[in-house]
Amino acid sequence: MxxxxxxxxxxxxxxxxxxxxxxxxxxxxxxxxxxxxxxSFNSGVSQSRWEGFSLQWYQAAFNNAQVRDVSLRSLWLALAAASIATVLATLAALGTTRVGRFPGQTMIYALINQPLMVPEIVTGIALLIFVAAVKVQTGYTGMGYLVAAHTAFCIPFAYLPIRARLETLDPALESAAADLYASPVQAFRYVTLPLMVPGILAGFMLGFVISLDTVVITEFVKSAGQDTLPTYMLGQLRRAVTPEMNAIATLFLALSLVIVTAFFLITRTRGR
Amino acid sequence: MVSQEIEIAGLNKSFGQGAAAFQALRDIDLTIASGEFFTLLGPSGCGKTTLLRIIAGFEQPSAGTLRINGRDVTGLGPNKRPVNTVFQSYALFPHMSLADNIGFGLKMQGKPRAEIRATVAEMLQLVRMEAMADRRPSEISGGQQQRVALARALAPRPRVLLLDEPLSALDLKLRKEMQSELKRLQSETGITFVFVTHDQEEALTMSDRIAVMSAGHILQLGAPQEIYNTPVNRFVADFIGDTNFLKLRVKAVEGGAAVLELPGGKTAQASLPEGMAPTTGALVTAVIRPEQAEAAAPGTGDLQATVESATFFGTDTHLHLTLADAQGFVLRRQNRPGQPAPAPQSRLGLALAPGALRVLKD
Structure with missing residues (x-):
């Protein structure tokens, strides 16, 4: 056979x-x-019986001040966390690829990628205990905790595409720049950085989507009145499921699709 | 008077430390004249690329000094040396147009825009790529990338151009074309070229002088003819061109030459390397190039041989022979119309060209 x-x-x-x-x-x-x-386009309340096309649930979502409030918070939180994480991840990628092999290099990789390995719930509980202690000590209860927690969580996601990009760059390019009278700063500015841009953009978008999406970390770290879109939706679902949630989720999906498509296009066409 | 462009003294380079240390270069002393086409030739791992990288400034020597045009540049970075490199991988900047690639060095030197534009145009013309100024490196062929890499390295008018096996990625025809192109560029610009290759033919055809390297040493330094005709040892004789190595007995020593006993009973004169005085009756290694003997009628000539096989090479045929004492001998014979290769097992005589036989140090 x-x-x-x-x-x-x-x-x-x-x-x-x-x-x-x-x-x-x-x-x-x-x-x-x-x-x-x-x-999400159903004109009735049912999730199982189609009652005709309508945009009323989108209207309801847009008119809901709370939805607007948590959406904006989610967006700027993701923007802040992804931006900071991308800068840090870029530096980490340079530090781990643009130097010779050094003792403990593999451990550094593992440490940077740790959040990918550790269950999110463990990170969440650890952050809860840690943040609670800091809150008691300092009295500060602002958004800083969420930004810091999201940033830390986003770093490995931003780091991976940036490092992958750097590893495909011919080291001779930087030698060539130095050979052609570029100072180390000029070589970085005119050669390394422009060539890293696709990786950096990809890293930023990945970080942005991850931050936008994370529920567990936010749930454990947030103070009262700091709901993001995912934690707000989770809270609403505990009461009644109306197609308004479908509408919000659909918009959320559309945003993710746009970002993922952009990510794909950037890594494909500019990644040469 | 010829001025010295590059002066290297007591140069050593080792990588790693302790027991794992690897010494890539040992006590290199070398001067390269201004305007010379100088070649570093050797097998991979011989240290030639390391030496080139030290001249460029990508590596620092462990000991020794390097002067370029009389100035000590030993501690300077690559951006502070009047030296440009053509990389083996070309290393063209993929995000820049060809014109921007060529102008990069001038831009980093802070030259005015008008001057950069003029020089880029001139360089594009020099390498015959005028029509492609706005293309990206990914949009041109390997041979064209090679030309752009050359133009980029020549644009800042360096005192020295370093070439790291730049032709190894090209196919044979293109390689031949680029060889003459390189010679033309060198004579047109008058820039000192330091060329690294493992291809002995390339080294022989292009260079003013060749340094043959092995295991971090320079074994022989000289003009191509000198290296080919009078290799100093077995390694050089074996690495450059084809050579017959014969184990022969010394019959007499007269001044700078030895009389050697040939298989079959005849004798021949062979030059001795300086400082070598073998005793009568000793076995020595003698070399002769395959083209420096001629086939003769059986029973005539210096040696008698049996044909084992013949290999056709187009311009010539290599006859693989066995001598009377079973030593092998390769004879290169120019092909002529109506001259068939001798049949296997046929016999022929061999006449050695006068002065062709040389005794070598092992």
Whole structure:
């Protein structure tokens, strides 16, 4: 009996059930989202019975001052956290790739990427305890805690594409710049930095999306009145699920899609 | 009077420390004259690229000094030396147009825009790339990238141009074309070229002088003819061109030459390297190039040989022979119309060109 082998080459597409599993996976991934989007346009309250097309839930969401408030907070929090994280991640990437091998280099990688490994709930609880202690000591209860927590959480996500970009750069380019009379600062300004830009933009967008999306960390760190869009929605869902939530989620999805598409285009066309 | 462009004295370079240390260059002393086409030739790992990188300023020597045009530049960074490099990978800036690539050095030197524009135009013309000034490096072929890399390195008018195996990525035809292009650029600009290669043919055809390197040493320094005709040791003789190595017995020593006993009973004169005085009866290594012997009728000539095989090379044929004492010998014979290669196992005589046989230090 011949196994699933085509012309001596192993081909996963020939395994029995491949098509079925693939279809089921895509259905599980996207059917709920499609239903969510469809019912955001429902004219009734039901999530299961179509009562006609309407934009009333979008209207309700836009007119809801609380939704506007938490959306703005989410956006500027993500902007601040992603910006700071991108700067730090850029420096970290330069520090770990633009120097010779040094002792403990692998450990530094691991430490930078730690938040990817540690369960978010553990980070959340640790931050809760830590922030509570700091709040008692300083009396400060502002947004600073959320910005700091989101920044720390975003750094590894921003770091990965920036480092990947730097590693594909020919080190001879920087040598060539120095050879052509560029000072170290000029070599960075005219050669290294412009070539890093696709990685930096990708890192920023990834960080932005991660910050926009995170629930657990925000939930544990926020003070009263510091709800972001995800934690606000979570709170609303505990009471009643109206298609207004569908509308907000759909808008949220649209924003993510725009950013992810931009990310894809940047890494593809400018990543050469 | 020829002035010295590069003076290197007592140069050493080691990488790593303690037991893991690797000495890439050992006690290099070298002067390169102004306007010279100088080649560092050797197998990979011989230290030639390290030496080039030290001249460029990318590496610092562990010991020794480097002077360029009389000025000690040992501690200076690459941006402070009147030296430009053509990199093996070309290292063109992918985010800049070809014109911006070529103008980069001048821009960093703070030259006025008008001057940069004029020089870039001149350089584009020099390498015959005028029509492509606004293209990106990714939009041109490898050979064109090579030309741009040359133009970029020449634009600031350096005193010395360093070339790190710049032709190794090109195919044979393009390589030949670039070889003559490089010679033309060098004579037109009068800039000192230091060329690194592992290709002995490239080194022989292009250089004014060659330094043959191995294991961090310079083994021989001289004009191409000198290196080819009088290699100082077995390594150089083996690395440059093809050579027959024969183990022969000394019959007599007369002044600077030895009379050697050839397989089959005849004798031949062979020059001795300086300082070598073998005793009569000793076995020595003698070398002769494959083209410095001629086929003769069986029974005539200095040596008798049996043909093992023949390899056709277009311009010539290599006959692989066995001598009377079973030592191998390769004979290169120019191909002529109506001259078939001798059949295997046929016999022929060999006449050695006078002065062609040389005794070598091992």
């Amino acid at each position: 011949r196994p699933a082998v085509a012309e001596g080459r192993y081909s996963i597409t020939r395994l029995p059930g491949f098509g079925l599993i693939a279809v089921l996976t895509f259905v599980m991934l996207y059917l709920p989202i499609i239903i969510l989007v469809v019912y």
